[in-house]
Amino acid sequence: MQKQNFLTKNQQIIFDLIDKSPEPMKAYAILFNVQKKGIKAPLQVYRALDKLVEIGKIHKIESRNAFIACHNSSCQVAKATAFSICEICEKVTEISSSGLSKYLANFKDKDGMKYSKYNLEFFGLCKKCR
Amino acid sequence: MQKQNFLTKNQQIIFDLIDKSPEPMKAYAILFNVQKKGIKAPLQVYRALDKLVEIGKIHKIESRNAFIACHNSSCQVAKATAFSICEICEKVTEISSSGLSKYLANFKDKDGMKYSKYNLEFFGLCKKCR
DNA sequence: TTTCTAATGTTATATTATTACATAATGTTA
């Protein structure tokens, strides 16, 4: 379940673009690409991005200020995300490891506090770049 | 060892400011604060920040575009960082858990790849805000 | 001293993101 939200026109246009992209897309690159479809202003892009992030259709790669589509179709990881990022070619892969997500969801800080929301970005070299 | 690098004048001024701050500081807040000390331009701040991050004296909180001093005096975690962030008061605490850092350093992705560099940001409510 | 490198100073500009306000579409309830 989840993720069956209906998207509005702008949200769908922007999601489709990100979903087709082999690499994370930046907001203004998205804007440039959707101008021919009538989305003319940054705010229109950011509003769609905010919503798409909120419902878990896309994720923001914080260290890159870029967005990728979620391909963890089965999960509720909208707010518990992990990625590997290649420092040469900038390829980003979403990690879906139940071991990792369990470990992090059960991690307790020194006050005994647990966190269900987190973002983890691993950096290294991808297969091609090694 | 490490972290015994000598800082230049600008680096020291900016580090001292961040180190005294109880919360993460943003680049332009730093700029505003150090203008009376002769640091007048954004680039001077960003250059010092880049260097301080590189040598591990400070860390960037990617989701907030802000910087905090490292207080893990003993460790080499300049490039393997974890934080908890309060979503109400924005308090940020650096997590130093050898269990967590070992787990992440030994984590293998589905290609068997390990990563010694990572950034993890947990989100939740701090003690005060709960 | 000469040379090399890292750091600095300065201006301009690029990139990323939000505020403010008006309008339209959609959903909910009476």
Add this chain to the structure above:
DNA sequence: TAACATTATGTAATAATATAACATTAGAAA
């Protein structure tokens, strides 16, 4: 249906974050 609330859109302006380019200076090192 009408009335109302909520969400999404359109548009312009601007704020906030970050870098490019180039000249100069300070230190290290040979």
